[in-house]
Amino acid sequence: xxxxxxxxxxxxxxxxxxxxxxxxxxxxxxxxxxxxxxxxxxxxxxxxxxxxxxxxxxxxxxxxxxxxxxxxxxxxxxxxxxxxxxxxxxxx
Amino acid sequence: xxxxxxxxxxxxxxxxxxxxxxxxxxxxxxxxxxxxxxxxxxxxxxxxxxxxxxxxxxxxxxxxxxxxxxxxxxxxxxxxxxxxxxxxxxxxxxxxxxxxxxxxxxxxxxxxxxxxxxxxxxxxxxxxxxxxxxxxxxxxxxxxxxxxxxxxxxxxxxxxxxxxxxxxxxxxxxxxxxxxxxxxxxxxxxxxxxxxxxxxxxxxxxxxxxxxxxxxxxxxxxxxxxxxxxxxxxxxxxxxxxxxxxxxxxxxxxxxxxxxxxxxxxxxxxxxxxxxxxxxxxxxxxxxxxxxxxxxxxxxxxxxxxxxxxxxxxxxxxxxxxxxxxxxxxxxxxxxxxxxxxxxxxxxxxxxxxxxxxxxxxxxxxxxxxxxxxxxxxxxxxxxxxxxxxxxxxxxxxxxxxxxxxxxxxxx
Numbered sequence: 400x401x402x403x404x405x406x407x408x409x410x411x412x413x414x415x416x417x418x419x420x421x422x423x424x425x426x427x428x429x430x431x432x433x434x435x436x437x438x439x440x441x442x443x444x445x446x447x448x449x450x451x452x453x454x455x456x457x458x459x460x461x462x463x464x465x466x467x468x469x470x471x472x473x474x475x476x477x478x479x480x481x482x483x484x485x486x487x488x489x490x491x
Numbered sequence: 492x493x494x495x496x497x498x499x500x501x502x503x504x505x506x507x508x509x510x511x512x513x514x515x516x517x518x519x520x521x522x523x524x525x526x527x528x529x530x531x532x533x534x535x536x537x538x539x540x541x542x543x544x545x546x547x548x549x550x551x552x553x554x555x556x557x558x559x560x561x562x563x564x565x566x567x568x569x570x571x572x573x574x575x576x577x578x579x580x581x582x583x584x585x586x587x588x589x590x591x592x593x594x595x596x597x598x599x600x601x602x603x604x605x606x607x608x609x610x611x612x613x614x615x616x617x618x619x620x621x622x623x624x625x626x627x628x629x630x631x632x633x634x635x636x637x638x639x640x641x642x643x644x645x646x647x648x649x650x651x652x653x654x655x656x657x658x659x660x661x662x663x664x665x666x667x668x669x670x671x672x673x674x675x676x677x678x679x680x681x682x683x684x685x686x687x688x689x690x691x692x693x694x695x696x697x698x699x700x701x702x703x704x705x706x707x708x709x710x711x712x713x714x715x716x717x718x719x720x721x722x723x724x725x726x727x728x729x730x731x732x733x734x735x736x737x738x739x740x741x742x743x744x745x746x747x748x749x750x751x752x753x754x755x756x757x758x759x760x761x762x763x764x765x766x767x768x769x770x771x772x773x774x775x776x777x778x779x780x781x782x783x784x785x786x787x788x789x790x791x792x793x794x795x796x797x798x799x800x801x802x803x804x805x806x807x808x809x810x811x812x813x814x815x816x817x818x819x820x821x822x823x824x825x826x827x828x829x830x831x832x833x834x835x836x837x838x839x840x841x842x843x844x845x846x847x848x849x850x851x852x853x854x855x856x857x858x859x860x861x862x863x864x865x866x867x868x869x870x871x872x873x874x875x876x877x878x879x880x881x882x883x884x885x886x887x888x889x890x891x892x893x894x895x896x897x898x899x900x901x902x903x
Binding site for chain 1: 727729730738739740741742743787788789790791792796797798831887888889890
């Protein structure tokens with residue numbers, strides 16, 4: 400069974416968590432963005448084979464959102480941490 | 492087919508001729524299809540049959556039919572929600588009905604009827620709408636209630652015992668099951684006989700694009716020049732599209748399925764419950780084959796989980812309490828390329844000569860014939876056929892989605 404370290408509660412089963420999708424920050428200056436730029440943000444995904452930076456939500460625990468770096472083939476979770484202002488999406 | 496079998500029985504020492512052949516890889520093809528599943532092979536077949544394009548290669552990293560084509564639960568239906576979806580899938584169903592005759596290959600299509608169960612008032616409302624949309628398009632779908640459901644599936648628990656009792660069902664008589672390997676083999680056989688090359692064990696490593704036009708593919712077996720490239724790689728489609736520099740709105744999720752031990756025939760319809768995340772039918776061997784919704788998080792890993800078995804076991808017993816002593820025999824997973832609107836992405840992309848047939852999520856197998864036919868037309872004419880215009884790549888930039896979640900998915 401896959402275990403994920405919640406930065407607040409420690410190591411728990413994956414069934415306690417909800418997956419929140421790949422880390423994809425909202426564009427800044429929303430009013431100035433074109434339809435195509437919004438489509439890129441809303442729909443397009445990296446869908447990486449390999450290490451992915453992604454959101455998780457500890458639903459059956461502390462109820463906090465955090466980021467994880469997980470390999471999408473091996474499911475190895477390299478690290479988990481709370482979001483910080485300078486977090487950049489992977490591969491951009 | 493049976494006559495062939497009798498002849499072969501009397502001719503025991505000689506093996507049957509091969510259905511397709513291993514051929515040397517040429518260094519150039521008019522069309523290179525990446526992905527040797529039902530979609531890719533159907534496209535090769537229709538390129539030859541409808542458009543006379545025979546210089547075609549199908550590249551498959553594993554063996555043909557190893558991906559979703561051999562891992563799905565073989566259900567065919569056309570009772571979708573949007574008029575675009577209904578028209579498209581109904582064309583596919585009609586091609587499936589003719590397939591054994593057209594391809595002279597017994598694909599064992601059994602149109603046994605398809606029941607989608609409603610456990611809530613909300614589901615009944617959606618089903619009424621689906622039945623109306625279907626009937627306007629000439630597709631036989633109607634809403635039925637427990638008395639009639641009981642006649643079609645006597646072992647289904649339609650009492651008020653379960654937590655979510657069965658209130659009604661969407662009945663779709665033309666729906667059914669088919670032998671999925673036979674579909675793959677029939678297309679492979681005819682594509683091969685028509686001149687297409689099927690290369691198994693060949694993996695694409697890169698796609699060369701010059702000035703926005705495709706040039707060819709770099710593979711584990713050397714460089715192959717190509718006039719047109721089709722990406723028909725389902726769960727892996729993002730990794731291939733990345734090579735051509737085309738962004739896709741796709742996330743890859745595994746979906747798990749399983750079979751039980753063989754039982755006496757007792758279920759002669761396909762039973763689907765969206766609320767309980769389960770679809771089940773009984774195979775000709777007597778096994779119950781069932782699948783669930785996609786796994787709860789995105790990954791390329793196809794390992795089975797205990798959580799799936801517990802979930803589907805519990806839900807199956809809600810529907811069929813008499814199965815409590817039946818054991819599960821095998822479990823597997825396949826990769827699903829999910830789009831935001833649960834509709835596929837087909838046809839041209841911003842890179843000239845690079846076509847996609849992706850985003851087939853959990854509903855790709857039932858569309859194989861029509862996807863192959865329309866994609867072949869798109870490649871031959873370098874334009875988008877009317878039937879697949881709603882599924883064009885540019886719909887995302889235009890914010891013109893085709894929302895099929897209500898009819899394409901279980902577990903919503």
